[in-house]
Amino acid sequence: MHLDHVNIHAYDLTAARNFLMGLLGVKVGWRPSFGVPGDWLYLDSRAVIHTWLKTGERGLGWVDHIAFGPCGDPDKKRGESQRQGYTFTEAGLIDTNITQFFVYGPEGMKIELQCERTIDHAR
Missing domain, CATH: 3.30.720.110 (Signal recognition particle alu RNA binding heterodimer, srp9/1)
Known part of the structure; x- marks a missing residue:
């Protein structure tokens, strides 16, 4: 068993994506058409980070x-x-x-x- 992915909910998806790409070298790749904006970010051909538009009350999550x-x-x-x-x-x-x-x-x-x-x- 291994870590499959991390899901991050963010209000500013562009800022989150650019930060993660710059810091970790992940690349945007294929993502199912969920109907909610977000990205799947790939490292070594695996979608290790999934971002999702945060729509609830502002504040940090539990991670x-x-x-x-x-x-x-x-x-x-x-x-x-x-x-x-x-x-x-x-x-x-x-x-x-x-x-x-x-x-x-x-x-x-x-x-x-x-x-x-x-x-x-x-x-």
Whole structure:
């Protein structure tokens, strides 16, 4: 069993789509004709994020964040996020070689990127 997809409801679908495409490199692909606006965003030929137009009362849903990884070299990912103007926090995951980036997007969306640091065994 594996994670199939994440469904995100957003008021501004364009901002959500552009944020996720810029941050994660997902691409817009085929989506069933649900009759409600949204996108299916693909990574490695799988629709891993489904967006849907949020029509209810404003406010965050029950999801705190969505995590993706591995995302490669943490220094490179930090630089990319800074160049793209994303707000983020960074932490080392205790007892691991993982650097976590919590990147903030439209409407309070929070994406965690897990990047593996190179371990210098010569020390």
